[in-house]
Amino acid sequence: MGIEYTSGKGKISSAVMAFQKRLETATVYLLKYLGESLVKYAKEQHNYTDQSGNLTNSMGYVIVQNSTPIHFGGLNQPGEGADAGLKVAMKLAAETPSSFSLIIVAGMNYAAYVEAKGYNVILPAELKAKAEFPAAMSKLATKAKAKANELFGDII
Numbered sequence: 001m002g003i004e005y006t007s008g009k010g011k012i013s014s015a016v017m018a019f020q021k022r023l024e025t026a027t028v029y030l031l032k033y034l035g036e037s038l039v040k041y042a043k044e045q046h047n048y049t050d051q052s053g054n055l056t057n058s059m060g061y062v063i064v065q066n067s068t069p070i071h072f073g074g075l076n077q078p079g080e081g082a083d084a085g086l087k088v089a090m091k092l093a094a095e096t097p098s099s100f101s102l103i104i105v106a107g108m109n110y111a112a113y114v115e116a117k118g119y120n121v122i123l124p125a126e127l128k129a130k131a132e133f134p135a136a137m138s139k140l141a142t143k144a145k146a147k148a149n150e151l152f153g154d155i156i
Helices: 011-045 080-094 111-116 124-154
Strands: 060-065 069-073 101-104
Touching: 011 060, 011 101, 011 111, 060 080, 069 080, 080 101, 101 124, 111 124
Parallel strands: none
Antiparallel strands: 060 069, 060 101
16 A cells, blocks of 8 residues: 555646746737837838838737747738738748747838848848847746746756
């Protein structure tokens, strides 16, 4: 006859699941904040003449979790630009395998052409993301590790 643990079955796994859910929620919240600020920055930094408004309106972001889009932002203007941005965002989301991703898009088919001519379209946001994203995610990871150690002991 072996030893059997009978007190509190499932309490540990439910606590871990609750912690994981809180961490996922915090991650999505951070990605929403970054997405909104990067799209706003890209729109503020453009130096091209926006004749139709479509290129600027095609700028937006999508948050992807396990190849599934879970939140869209910045693509809320009606018209061709937002539709094109959404289409590109959905295509990129389907190709994204990682757990969480933030995709910033300029969806009009001529966005790369405008940028190749030396105008700011999405590049300022990309550069800002490369500078700020790692630090923001590192800060979240540090807080998550501290909270996990507080809740579950020094396991990490």
